[in-house]
Amino acid sequence: MQTSRSKRKLILVAGARPNFMKIAPLMQALKNHQTIQPVLVHTGQHYDEQMSDLFFKQLEIPKPEINLEVGSASHAVQTARIMERFEQVCNEVKPGMVLVVGDVNSTVACTLVPAKLGVKTAHYEAGLRSRDKSMPEEINRIVTDSICDYFFTTSRDADENLILEGKKTEQIFRVGNLMIDTLLKWHDRLHDISLQLQPIQNGRVIDFSASYRDREFGVLTFHRPANVDDVQNLKSLLNALCNISRDVPLIFPIHPRTQASIQKHGLLSFVEEFQNLSLVKPTGYLEFIKMVKEAKFVITDSGGIQEETTVLGKPCLTVRPNTERPITILQGTNKLIQIQDIESEVADILAGRGKTGQVPPLWDGKSAGRIVDHLTKIVA
Numbered sequence: 001m002q003t004s005r006s007k008r009k010l011i012l013v014a015g016a017r018p019n020f021m022k023i024a025p026l027m028q029a030l031k032n033h034q035t036i037q038p039v040l041v042h043t044g045q046h047y048d049e050q051m052s053d054l055f056f057k058q059l060e061i062p063k064p065e066i067n068l069e070v071g072s073a074s075h076a077v078q079t080a081r082i083m084e085r086f087e088q089v090c091n092e093v094k095p096g097m098v099l100v101v102g103d104v105n106s107t108v109a110c111t112l113v114p115a116k117l118g119v120k121t122a123h124y125e126a127g128l129r130s131r132d133k134s135m136p137e138e139i140n141r142i143v144t145d146s147i148c149d150y151f152f153t154t155s156r157d158a159d160e161n162l163i164l165e166g167k168k169t170e171q172i173f174r175v176g177n178l179m180i181d182t183l184l185k186w187h188d189r190l191h192d193i194s195l196q197l198q199p200i201q202n203g204r205v206i207d208f209s210a211s212y213r214d215r216e217f218g219v220l221t222f223h224r225p226a227n228v229d230d231v232q233n234l235k236s237l238l239n240a241l242c243n244i245s246r247d248v249p250l251i252f253p254i255h256p257r258t259q260a261s262i263q264k265h266g267l268l269s270f271v272e273e274f275q276n277l278s279l280v281k282p283t284g285y286l287e288f289i290k291m292v293k294e295a296k297f298v299i300t301d302s303g304g305i306q307e308e309t310t311v312l313g314k315p316c317l318t319v320r321p322n323t324e325r326p327i328t329i330l331q332g333t334n335k336l337i338q339i340q341d342i343e344s345e346v347a348d349i350l351a352g353r354g355k356t357g358q359v360p361p362l363w364d365g366k367s368a369g370r371i372v373d374h375l376t377k378i379v380a
């Protein structure tokens with residue numbers, strides 16, 4: 001029998017909220033693996049209890065062995081800090097491979113370091129392209145994939161993008177969607193979750209079940225710089241949402257970046273006048289999925305939520321000019337819209353004309369197992 005000393009070391013990197021749902025099933029599938037020893041590194045890109053620790057607890061992710069504690073900063077500073085600290089980790093751990101997920105700054109930073117040290121790298125969620133370099137995530141995706149050795153993909157379009165960029169088919173493994181592994185694992189256990197929505201300021205706590213049972217409502221998430229940092233867009237967005245809330249209640253768990261921008265531009269008191277638009281603190285994963293499952297629709301600018309709504313069969317209005325996840329439009333319930341269309345699109349959904357769709361192939365809850373089967377063969 002092999003001892004842990006002779007196992008091959010695989011560093012897995014998690015940094016920001018959307019990474020945690022992808023890392024959870026992988027860590028579970030690698031538990032007690034015979035030949036691979038997983039080493040979980042948290043970069044600390046997200047650090048608030050509500051943005052990080054809560055996800056580790058709820059999704060039963062083991063405590064990271066190493067936390068780089070980089071915190072928030074400009075993109076350049078954050079990326080540089082991660083690289084500097086991660087290089088030390090790689091030198092000490094001497095991994096046989098580094099696995100990164102998603103498209104955040106931690107993803108690209110933790111690919112550059114091992115690539116230059118001559119350590120093999122693998123990227124889960126590789127090959128997605130929006131072709132819009134004004135989004136930092138697109139730059140992260142392109143750079144990460146340009147230097148990675150192995151690519152785990154969620155859909156055929158991603159494989160095709162990688163092939164067009166010169167990758168070989170032997171480097172690409174279509175494995176399905178890890179985020180859906182997590183969704184399917186938890187979504188039947190949500191009835192026991194008690195959900196108390198915390199107002200962002202002093203207002204009253206809202207008991208979700210008592211307030212929204214048997215009612216139609218929508219869930220909102222916005223955090224993209226183009227929507228929330230640009231004051232004109234932010235104003236138009238909030239205006240549309242306030243108008244919609246006259247017809248249908250809306251729950252808006254608010255990202256720290258969005259809250260900061262609303263406050264900076266003095267828009268909080270305007271929004272708070274609308275009784276049916278509830279601005280609440282970010283919720284945990286289970287609470288969020290519970291809300292989406294019971295909602296009539298979702299309006300978002302997130303990447304992952306486009307996928308989760310597709311699997312839950314909920315109409316999703318994505319307020320962005322493009323998406324790196326076209327399969328959610330071609331096969332799923334997602335629709336790209338502009339801010340000025342939000343009100344008419346919601347009216348359509350309320351009139352029963354919401355988009356329906358199918359679950360894409362391999363989004364079946366078994367992706368982590370497929371990835372680990374490949375890792376068993378490729379980790380050095």
Ligand code: UD1
Nearest residue numbers: 016017018045046047048051072104105136137223256257
């Ligand atoms: C990051 C990712 C984005 C992902 C999003 C999910 C990049 C380039 N962006 O964006 O792809 O969709 O995470 O949330 O990697 N902050 C806190 N507490 C935290 C973390 C952040 O208050 O725990 C605040 C800070 O003021 C920070 C701001 O949020 O400056 C933005 O955080 P940052 O990690 O830079 O980017 P996100 O907008 O979260």
